[in-house]
Structure formats: C-alpha cells, structure tokens
Amino acid sequence: MPELPEVEVVRAGLAPAVTDAAIHAVTVYDERSLRRHPGPSEDFIDRLRERSILGAVRRGKFLWLPLAPVSPVEERAPASVSSLVEERAPASVSKPAVEALVLHLGMSGQVLLRDRDQPDDRLTRIRLDIEHPAHGPLRLNFVDQRIFGSMAIDSLLPTPDGAAGGLGADSATVPSAVAHIARDPLDPAFDDARFFAALKRRNTSIKRAMLDQTLVSGIGNIYADEALWAARIHYDQPTSSLSRPRAALLLAEVRMVLTKALAEGGTSFDAQYVNVNGASGYFSHSLNAYGQQGNPCPRCGRPIRREQFMNRGSHFCAFCQRLR
Numbered sequence: 506m507p508e509l510p511e512v513e514v515v516r517a518g519l520a521p522a523v524t525d526a527a528i529h530a531v532t533v534y535d536e537r538s539l540r541r542h543p544g545p546s547e548d549f550i551d552r553l554r555e556r557s558i559l560g561a562v563r564r565g566k567f568l569w570l571p572l573a574p575v576s577p578v579e580e581r582a583p584a585s586v587s588s589l590v591e592e593r594a595p596a597s598v599s600k601p602a603v604e605a606l607v608l609h610l611g612m613s614g615q616v617l618l619r620d621r622d623q624p625d626d627r628l629t630r631i632r633l634d635i636e637h638p639a640h641g642p643l644r645l646n647f648v649d650q651r652i653f654g655s656m657a658i659d660s661l662l663p664t665p666d667g668a669a670g671g672l673g674a675d676s677a678t679v680p681s682a683v684a685h686i687a688r689d690p691l692d693p694a695f696d697d698a699r700f701f702a703a704l705k706r707r708n709t710s711i712k713r714a715m716l717d718q719t720l721v722s723g724i725g726n727i728y729a730d731e732a733l734w735a736a737r738i739h740y741d742q743p744t745s746s747l748s749r750p751r752a753a754l755l756l757a758e759v760r761m762v763l764t765k766a767l768a769e770g771g772t773s774f775d776a777q778y779v780n781v782n783g784a785s786g787y788f789s790h791s792l793n794a795y796g797q798q799g800n801p802c803p804r805c806g807r808p809i810r811r812e813q814f815m816n817r818g819s820h821f822c823a824f825c826q827r828l829r
Contacts, residue, residue, distance in 0.1 A: 507614070508724065508728055509722075509763055510766035512568055512610060516561045516673055517561075519570075522635075522645075523570060525557065526640075529642075531634075533546040533630075533631050537652050539656060541609070541657040553572075553633070559571040560674065562674040563673060564672070565687070565689045567607065567680075569607045569659070570605060571674070573602065601678070607655075607657050608654070610654045611653030614648070616647055618645060625644075626646045628650050629647065629648050632645070632647070633645040657682065661678035661681075662684055686719065687720055691764070701749060704752055706745075707720075707744040707745065708743075709743070710740065711739075711740065711743070711755070712740040716729060730794045730795040731794055731795055732755060733794075735758040739828040740819040746829065769790075798818075804822065810822070
C-alpha cells in the first residue's frame, strides 16, 4: 500500500495542475471505485461537474481536493469552461470549501495527469476532464488495478485543534472520513509530547503502535521497519518500556526516513507506485532493512531477518535491534 511519501509525491504533482481548475466532465467506468461515496454514480457526476478545485491536501495516506462552494454561476450554462473559471474565481476566494473530493489509493491506486487528447490509461476507473486557467485542458485518470482505492465527495469538518487540516491546506477543515486519522510526523501541527504520552499509555508493541493510523498516520510497513532499524529498536518492543529519549530518537528517525523517501520520489517495487506522470520512485535502492532478508546488515554485517507480523513481515537485525 502507498505510504506517506508515495501519496505526498502524488499530492505535490497534482497541486499546480488542479488548483483553480474547473471540472468540465466526469466519467465513471467502474462504480466499485465509488464504494465510499454516499450515493450512486449519477450523484457523484452531478455534484462534481462544473465545480472548481481549490487545491490538493494530504493527511497521512489520505488525499483530498477541496471544492469551491456551489454558487449561482452553476445554475446557468456557461459559455465556455474558461469563462467559468474566470467568473468563479472571486467566489472561490471569498467562500471557504464545505466539500472535498477524497481520494484513497488503496493497494494499487494511481492518479495520473494526461493531455486531453491522450487515450485513457489501462484500468482507468474514473476520469475527470478539467480546465486550468494557465495550463489549459487536462485529464485526470484514477487508475486502480485491484480496486481497493476509491473516490468520494465528503463534507469538511472543523479540525479539533484549529490547525490546518493537512499539508497543502490553509483551512482548518478535514473530510469527515479522515477526521479520525491522526496527524502525520511531517505535519507542522503534529504534537510530539502528545504522541510520547500516548505511547506510554499503550499496552502494545512499538511497531503495532506505529501502524495505528489513529495514533500517528502515514507510516506503513516499509517505513516502520526502516525507522526501527535506524533507531536500533526491536519491532516487538513494548511501547510502555520506551524511555522518552528513545521514543524521541525513533520519531526523529521516522521523520528522517520519510523525508529521504520523499526526496527520492517514494518507494516503487513495481509499476503500481508512480507519480502523476507515471514515473517510479527510487527509494527502494536506499532500504536498509525492509525486503533485505538474508543480506548483511549495513551496520554490523550480520544477516537481516524477516519474521511474520500481522499478516505481513517485519525486517530487522537481531543483533542491532535486540528486544530489551
């Protein structure tokens, strides 16, 4: 499943192309990708068509596109899409968004930007034809091989802490479907002290806590293994046994790993994890623990081990990451 770096790469690629763009047409090829939308495909299409997108925002592994409020402009047929963008711009600035198009990539979802005259990508489930005031007509294809990802229109709620909903947002709002998701370690509003206190209260292992998206979001199996290796902490170490300095070290390593992965475009083991242009990331070449079972530990030279963990695997060095 794409983790924080992979989703952030998509968000950063989408933002300049979709901000202030008008949605001219919506095509749903597979309604299974609307399983989280509260209504049929006709409702999804009608509520998106001729709306403007105000930006691209991410929290953890969730991505959403705030939508301009419906205004009287939508009640009459515009002369052209470009004139619609010009007419709607003042309203977009003055009125905050109350709805957003929420995207979740699931296991294999991709959001690809294409020129309007290009054919649809294979396995395209939903297509948005958009018009940007600077970049002109574009096509946004939601591609999903395994159909675990989704698109849905959702209402925006105020954030409990009054901070921006996620990276890429100024507004202190978050989609209702994302409200239960904790902030991620790269979020400026992430509360370190609150995180450390929650770890102390948990009666679980540190890796289980790291994968709990209600405690800290955006971290999946890959980056949990990498951060634990860097901090020399065993994946099964009880959270209550971690001292404050060791917990702080782990959080620092999480941020370091996520930042480095972002700089390298994320981790791509196959063609499923790509940016909006279809290019793969190359952080897989920098992995020290994940997927390295049998290879020598870069730190001590002993073999990296893999053990079964929560229907997946944990990769670690038994010497460097001893269970204390």
